[in-house]
Amino acid sequence: METIFKVVIYTLEQKVILATVQLVSAVKRWWESMRPTGGICLNWDEFKRIFFDQHFPVSFKTEKKEEFHAFRQGDLDEEEFIRRFNDLSTYSTYLQYGNDSKWKVERLLEKMRPKYKQ
Helix, strand or coil: HHHHHHHHHCHHHHHHHHHHHHCCCCCCCCCCCCCCCCCCCCCCHHHHHHHHHCCCHHHHHHHHHHHHHCCCCCCCCCHHHHHHHHHHHCHHHHCCCCCHHHHHHHHHHHHHHHHHHH
């Protein structure tokens, strides 16, 4: 969803509506049981916080943060390294409070094989 929201401009409330109509099975039942009623609307940031808190336990997030900090390129080719770096970086506490491109590039270079750090 975040990729779509970078291309098409929606209000924070519209983002919640677009995301929730796509929920299925247990996640849809969870949303139906807890969504606000009486004209109260969640904005996108509130929805994401509640959704991720519910569906990704603290232990999982902690494990992924540790995996990100320990992650190195090793034998991975550049494409796979960058893909995994981007996936794991979403669990960085620092990046959860804003998209700091400079910080992210510094971490990427730090985790690359030495021959690329010139």
